[in-house]
Amino acid sequence: MKLETGYKKIGGFLMAVPQISDGFTGSVNRVTIGATKDSGGTRTSTVTVGGARNVVYGGSKGDAGEKPIVAMDVLDSRPEDWPDALAEVYKDVFDSPADWAKKCVEEFGAELICLKFEGIHPDKKDLDASHAVRVTEEVLKAVGVPLVLWDCGNDEKDNQVMPKVSEAAKGENVLLGTAKEDNYKALTAIALADGHHLITHAPLDINIAKQVNILVSDMGFPLDKIVTFQATGALGYGIEYAYSIQERQRLAALGGDKMMAMPAICDVGYESWRAKEAKLADAPGWGAVGDRGPMWEATTAICLLQAGVDIIRMRHPRAIATVKNFINQIWQ
């Protein structure tokens, strides 16, 4: 790989960045989420990600592909453990996922909403499928942007609930998650039947990521409708692993490995706000807690964007604004 130094204007500063002149043979798949009226859905907009033919910052303008997208998290039920700095932004809409989604779109400019079914988890509220279906329908009605529908992580419960959620969103071309190595059949089958995109999930493991992609494609699921997810590590909590895996995946895609050519999604919001640095109020010397959380989240997101991630799940509007600003400057 040939490296030359060039200059790029970033945030008003002229910065030296390596210019990578060598090309690659492969590219990241382009994926469009959401279906408008013309394609049998009711969305008023769609989002397209992927398409990169080089590493981030690398190659020519045309090699950069589509801009990465922020998916704003909306929970299906009132979160009990959100730190104050985050909760105060959404507390007025905590009890209505539809209003919550609407707030994300109208106040914070969300282009994609990730509806996370936390409340169906048996260890949390253990809500049933009819609740999940109702929330899905309400959110679909409340906003026109496309949706990511994300299960709770309990295989048994997810296999009961997610098929019904998928059916409720039939025709909307949502991104449905997540298919895991030991629990992929039910979700893959319903995503296929209802015409949705699918998220394949691996526990920070590149080999398992590839294997899950192979397994779902063996069921006849098209490779170009998959988005991959690696359990994300936040800043200070394993981001090096997340970064290097995302980078390796991008390089494999560029090298022509069709089983690794999918766009990637990361869960930055949840992971960042778990970090004590993001939420501990009584920490003299760490600065104001109201600023720390958004900074932690934004830094984690920007780091992963540079490894080559296409969709980022986020929570705090200030962090999102910072990240969108970064994206707009890099993907000029």
Next chain:
Amino acid sequence: MILIGERINGMFTDVKKAIAEKNKQVIAELAKKQTEAGAAYLDVNVGTAAADQEGTMQWLVESIQETCKTPLCLDSQKTGVIAAGLKVASAENGLILNSTPLNKKTDEEILDKYIEMAEQAGPKASIIALTMDKNGVPQDINTRVAIAAEIVQKAMEKGFDSRRLFIDTIVLPVKVPNAQVQPGNILAAMDQIRYLADPPPHMTVGLSNISQGAAERSLINRIFLAMAIPHGLDSAIVDVLDEKLMNVVATAEMLMNKQIYSDSFLKVYTAINKP
């Protein structure tokens, strides 16, 4: 690994018979089967039986292209036969002209001619050049490398991208008396040839030749292939229908970190390498 399927060759009895009877079905079937097995290119060699070699080359090319779009590797040491094939072969997805020595007693300029024909065929056309010159096939390491260096030099002079050049170090049957030193020599030569240009030229071999006339042919082919890959071999003309051989390629590429490991690494190898 760029695998070139060897089966459409007039030296095989079924192909020879199909040529004689003008039976397109046999050729189409071989093209399809090799493509499904993971061939990136299909070698096309008229063999020695046909009287009209140029006409036969065209007939083979047309018979293949009627059923699949897999790029072809036109295989003849006669420029006329290659030129005849080029009139009908598509170079849209790639094409290889196979093969030319550095020079011949009867034709000092043969390498130039192959390069020119590839240039005319389009930007995706490549050539295979043999480490062989008018004095024949060299037996030692240094002469092989010296000839390869001259080939690379000639390509550079003509502005021919090294990525469009395949160097074939010529494997000889191991059963021939005193030939057992050759596989080792070839590997040593490859170690040097890979540094002749940046990016390096591809390196290929007509693999099955190594086991010509020997017992345990498939085993010999497989082991030599696995030995050559770490020395820079990134292409081979092989029997892609030999499943055990394909498993060796997949495993070697995985061990060399050219493919990310997955539990299904054998199964997906052919799928992910389709051009």
